Amino acid sequence: MSEYTLPRDRAHDADVLAPQAVLEAARRRTLALTDCLDDDELMAQHSPLMSPLGWDLAHIGNQEEIWLVRRAGGRPALRPDLDDLYDAFRHPRADRPALPLLRPDRARRYLGEVREQALEVLDAISGRAADQEQDPLLRRGFVFGMIAQHEQQHDETMLATHQLRSGPPVLDAPPPPPAPSDAATLPAEVLVPGGPFTMGTSTDPWALDNERPAHTVELPPFWLDTVPVTNAAYQRFIEEGGYHDARWWHPDGWEHRRREGLEAPRFWRRDGASGSWYRRRFGRVEPVPPEQPVLHVCWYEADAYARWAGRRLPTEAEWEKAARHDPATGRGTRYPWGDDGPEPGQAGLGQRHLQPAPAGSYPAGAAPSGARQLLGDVWEWTASDFTPYPGFAAFPYREYSEVFFPAPGAASAYKVLRGGSFATDPVACRSTFRNWDHPVRRQIFAGFRTCRDAAPADEGRP
Ligand SMILES: [Fe+2]
Numbered sequence: 209m210s211e212y213t214l215p216r217d218r219a220h221d222a223d224v225l226a227p228q229a230v231l232e233a234a235r236r237r238t239l240a241l242t243d244c245l246d247d248d249e250l251m252a253q254h255s256p257l258m259s260p261l262g263w264d265l266a267h268i269g270n271q272e273e274i275w276l277v278r279r280a281g282g283r284p285a286l287r288p289d290l291d292d293l294y295d296a297f298r299h300p301r302a303d304r305p306a307l308p309l310l311r312p313d314r315a316r317r318y319l320g321e322v323r324e325q326a327l328e329v330l331d332a333i334s335g336r337a338a339d340q341e342q343d344p345l346l347r348r349g350f351v352f353g354m355i356a357q358h359e360q361q362h363d364e365t366m367l368a369t370h371q372l373r374s375g376p377p378v379l380d381a382p383p384p385p386p387a388p389s390d391a392a393t394l395p396a397e398v399l400v401p402g403g404p405f406t407m408g409t410s411t412d413p414w415a416l417d418n419e420r421p422a423h424t425v426e427l428p429p430f431w432l433d434t435v436p437v438t439n440a441a442y443q444r445f446i447e448e449g450g451y452h453d454a455r456w457w458h459p460d461g462w463e464h465r466r467r468e469g470l471e472a473p474r475f476w477r478r479d480g481a482s483g484s485w486y487r488r489r490f491g492r493v494e495p496v497p498p499e500q501p502v503l504h505v506c507w508y509e510a511d512a513y514a515r516w517a518g519r520r521l522p523t524e525a526e527w528e529k530a531a532r533h534d535p536a537t538g539r540g541t542r543y544p545w546g547d548d549g550p551e552p553g554q555a556g557l558g559q560r561h562l563q564p565a566p567a568g569s570y571p572a573g574a575a576p577s578g579a580r581q582l583l584g585d586v587w588e589w590t591a592s593d594f595t596p597y598p599g600f601a602a603f604p605y606r607e608y609s610e611v612f613f614p615a616p617g618a619a620s621a622y623k624v625l626r627g628g629s630f631a632t633d634p635v636a637c638r639s640t641f642r643n644w645d646h647p648v649r650r651q652i653f654a655g656f657r658t659c660r661d662a663a664p665a666d667e668g669r670p
Contacts, residue, residue, distance in 0.1 A: 227356065230352075234360050265312065275351055277326055287318065354604070364633075387569055390568070396433065402428045405529045407597070408528075408597050425525045425529070430661055432659045438501060451470060457508065461507075473502060507645075510655075511589075514658040532544065
């Protein structure tokens with residue numbers, strides 16, 4: 209089967225933008241995350257926050273059928289009866305276990321049947337010039353990229369379900385590389401110069417509607433943490449009473465903290481005798497590694513930590529400027545280090561390691577400012593609500609992003625996260641990519657870094 213042809217000037221991101229390769233990579237991961245459990249475990253709900261893994265499995269196939277087989281291929285429906293069952297907007301997660309879902313063996317067969325047809329559709333259009341398609345859905349393989357990203361996003365969600373599941377461990381991966389030798393001597397913060405930068409994109413072929421269009425944003429200079437906040441730093445916040453001092457908390461966060469009894473990141477337990485912190489990670493209990501970025505904190509915890517530290521969370525615009533603006537050229541790049549990659553040495557992505565690497569890792573992935581780990585390892589909470597960019601147009605359907613934006617005059621229900629985590633695949637990770645979630649959510653692979661305003665005079669400093 210031939211690959212969908214892409215213009216030669218995009219050859220550098222052929223790995224990320226080759227539709228068949230990314231669809232196949234997504235499927236390998238989907239199967240790896242579900243073949244390791246028996247049918248009863250696949251059909252069980254491990255947390256009211258999550259679907260049964262068997263729901264995710266068939267939903268992945270149903271979305272692929274709707275978009276690649278029916279819409280892109282113009283072919284008749286295979287299983288129109290599944291559309292309602294696997295419509296995420298019709299059935300909230302808590303209700304999904306009671307639905308007459310496909311059993312896992314039937315779901316796997318359905319996924320295979322859909323994929324066979326989807327690859328035939330891809331093959332049929334692969335002789336055409338990808339950038340001259342009249343249908344914007346097909347142009348430069350967008351709909352194939354959208355579906356590969358969709359499957360990988362569910363694979364990250366399914367990994368979060370694995371983390372919530374109790375029982376003996378079933379997943380394993382090698383540990384991340386040790387911290388590089390300069391990690392301990394990095395400056396605590398880096399200066400991001402003031403001035404305009406390009407936020408969002410109008411040209412990235414697989415960017416989703418909420419990343420579009422490109423627009424210029426002017427920002428004053430600011431100091432950003434070189435690395436994400438570590439477990440060791442976060443432990444100081446706990447030990448100095450951060451969870452019990454309302455001064456540091458957003459009023460809604462304080463109320464939430466009291467109601468839920470939050471005392472530490474999710475999955476942490478303190479050993480009564482030694483006072484040491486342990487965490488549960490994919491079924492294994494282990495000491496909390498002090499040098500790793502903190503994980504499984506909600507927005508309210510990140511916000512409280514930042515205030516306690518005398519700092520603040522970066523806005524989404526500040527985060528994106530740090531992660532893609534190259535002051536030397538004035539250009540916005542696809543990644544903090546440039547347009548190529550991501551190579552394994554540049555970012556912790558793709559579930560290669562089932563935990564973040566130590567803070568200061570991946571020097572080859574540093575941004576021009578020197579900030580590290582902006583992509584990969586942990587999603588980073590930002591101060592910003594999830595809102596449309598100026599000129600936003602829903603594509604290809606309102607439910608992708610638009611229904612999550614606040615109604616005019618209403619408060620937003622979602623905060624933006626940036627940068628992807630160790631669980632995010634490269635196909636769904638770039639410096640313009642926007643994720644969003646409720647500020648109370650902790651099951652996602654989220655941490656944060658902090659920042660502070662810079663004085664104009666700081667820009668003259670080294
Ligand atoms: Fe979905």
